[in-house]
Amino acid sequence: MGEDLEAILFGFAQAMFSGEPVSSTTPDFEAALAKLSENRTLKAQSAMTWPIPAKTALRELLICWIFVIRQSIEQGDPSPVPQDWISGSSSTRLNEKLVAEILNRSDALISLSQRRRQALEDRGRMH
Secondary structure (H helix, E strand, C coil): HHHHHHHEEEHHHHHHCCCCCCCCCCCCHHHHHHHHCCCCCCCHHHHCCCCHHHHHHHHHHHHHHHHHHHHHCCCCCCCCCCCCHCCCCCCCEEEEEHHHHHHHHHHHHHHHHHHHHHHHHHHHHHC
């Protein structure tokens, strides 16, 4: 089950950039959360039209949630969200429950993203 959610989030993150190179733009989490708050559900095609910093931020949130899911699974929780949260979602559409959960988790996911980006920068300075 967790793998299903992981596949949905990963597929959506990829679909948002459909053929575009992934940008190294600094994520604008405030803009992404504002855009996300405007939608009960979200289609990848709609997210494609977001400004690149907002789109980059949403991709970061999804990647960080995937990381949290993987940690949960590794710690023995095979079902990080109820099955009905996934119903109606796909790699091109996030349902209302997933959009709400991203918003609910946003502070923790942003913090994780910032730590992850800092670690990558620190690693880059070491080489």
